[in-house]
Amino acid sequence: MNNTRLIPPDAPIVTTVALPPSKSISNRLLLMRALSGREGAAIHNLAVCDDTLAMRQALESCQSRVDVGAAGTAMRFLAAYFASRAGRAVLLDGTARMRQRPIKILVDALRQMGAAIAYAGQEGFPPLKIEGQDLQGARLTLPGDVSSQYVSALMMLLPTVGGGEIDLTGEVISRPYIHMTSRLMEEFGVQCVIDGAHIGVPAGSYVMHDCVVEADWSAASYWYALAALTPDCHIVLEGLREDSLQGDSLVRNLFRALGVRSEFDARGALHLTHVPVCNCPYYADLTDTPDLAQTIVVVACLQRRPFRITGLRSLRIKETDRLEALRLELRKLGCDITIEGNDTLSWNRSPVAAEATPPRISTYHDHRMAMAFAAAALLHPGLVIEDAGVVSKSYPDFWRHLAAAGFSLASV
Numbered sequence: 001m002n003n004t005r006l007i008p009p010d011a012p013i014v015t016t017v018a019l020p021p022s023k024s025i026s027n028r029l030l031l032m033r034a035l036s037g038r039e040g041a042a043i044h045n046l047a048v049c050d051d052t053l054a055m056r057q058a059l060e061s062c063q064s065r066v067d068v069g070a071a072g073t074a075m076r077f078l079a080a081y082f083a084s085r086a087g088r089a090v091l092l093d094g095t096a097r098m099r100q101r102p103i104k105i106l107v108d109a110l111r112q113m114g115a116a117i118a119y120a121g122q123e124g125f126p127p128l129k130i131e132g133q134d135l136q137g138a139r140l141t142l143p144g145d146v147s148s149q150y151v152s153a154l155m156m157l158l159p160t161v162g163g164g165e166i167d168l169t170g171e172v173i174s175r176p177y178i179h180m181t182s183r184l185m186e187e188f189g190v191q192c193v194i195d196g197a198h199i200g201v202p203a204g205s206y207v208m209h210d211c212v213v214e215a216d217w218s219a220a221s222y223w224y225a226l227a228a229l230t231p232d233c234h235i236v237l238e239g240l241r242e243d244s245l246q247g248d249s250l251v252r253n254l255f256r257a258l259g260v261r262s263e264f265d266a267r268g269a270l271h272l273t274h275v276p277v278c279n280c281p282y283y284a285d286l287t288d289t290p291d292l293a294q295t296i297v298v299v300a301c302l303q304r305r306p307f308r309i310t311g312l313r314s315l316r317i318k319e320t321d322r323l324e325a326l327r328l329e330l331r332k333l334g335c336d337i338t339i340e341g342n343d344t345l346s347w348n349r350s351p352v353a354a355e356a357t358p359p360r361i362s363t364y365h366d367h368r369m370a371m372a373f374a375a376a377a378l379l380h381p382g383l384v385i386e387d388a389g390v391v392s393k394s395y396p397d398f399w400r401h402l403a404a405a406g407f408s409l410a411s412v
Helices: 023-036 050-060 072-083 104-112 148-161 175-187 217-228 247-254 290-302 313-317 322-331 367-378 388-393 398-404
Strands: 004-007 014-018 065-067 089-093 116-119 128-131 139-143 164-169 193-195 198-201 234-238 260-264 270-274 282-285 307-310 338-340 344-347 408-411
Touching: 004 367, 014 398, 023 050, 023 072, 023 148, 023 175, 050 072, 050 388, 072 089, 072 104, 072 116, 072 128, 072 148, 104 116, 104 139, 104 148, 139 148, 148 164, 148 175, 148 198, 175 193, 175 247, 217 234, 217 247, 217 260, 217 270, 217 290, 217 367, 247 290, 290 307, 290 313, 290 322, 290 344, 290 367, 313 322, 322 338, 322 344, 322 367, 367 388, 367 398, 388 398, 398 408
Parallel strands: 014 234, 065 089, 139 164, 282 307
Antiparallel strands: 004 408, 089 128, 116 128, 164 198, 193 198, 234 270, 260 270, 307 344, 338 344
């Protein structure tokens, strides 16, 4: 699927959606299983998306060059994994954008543990030349305001190399992802101790057993966006857990003020309905849930709600610079949002001239740009999402599910 034109349904959205499995949980389970050496343990409902496929193929590969494409989680987790495979030499590479995403902090930490990693291109960025070594645990210090995937990669590796400690300095972002990692490790026999910004990781081994991956709360957010903009809708989401490991389950709270009521029924399905809300300013700190930012910003603009949203520092180094991408694409919808520093977006309803014809939304090879802006078709019928197939990174069935909800899709 290339460029896709979206026509919204004539009637209120009434649909049931089987959400995709969580790629965050899937990739953590794959890494722990590989580190445990127990390949026989079954992971049921594993995510079927580009990121998890890249992780699986890399772990199964015997090649000297491993290309993870645009899979950032796989790049970070596999750097730790291959660094610990004594006698294995690997060139770990990715897309052109991946070669712009920093990894120096993780590499420096792995080097403290004895890793032999060299940069095959620009210093501090992939591709990485890795000569696997017998690593040793260590006490590591990392800045807390960078990707939590660095921290999770080290946490999962440390038990298998003698244990260690991680001290995070400054503001700690995406903390729920760190706690997700800790809870998954505990489920498979390794209990970390998290005390504020200090993480203690004991020596040990993973005792893997058959498990089931829960559905993805990040994917749920795009249906929350549709509910926020559609009176009389009834959207049922299947596969989510009320006691979820995922930090993005906070979407339930964040969307209350945007007009979405969500309730679990007795069988565990989540029902979304629309409720009227005031047009007052919307404020949120997304330090713990930055992957929800694009969806929330787009919805607030479409509701003509002034807003100030903070905690977005990590968005600069995602699949694209998401702050700048939002600013550029929302101008096409008539919204002139402001980037404040490196971590805040705001809007005081400053208008710009919207595109006269249905707008074309550039996605910048970013799956979340495509899915976040899909809801804009409700107010801009005929809106075009460019490079719509990019959703395969996390939610390959998104457009099929949207069509089942009544949207008309056409390639253009």
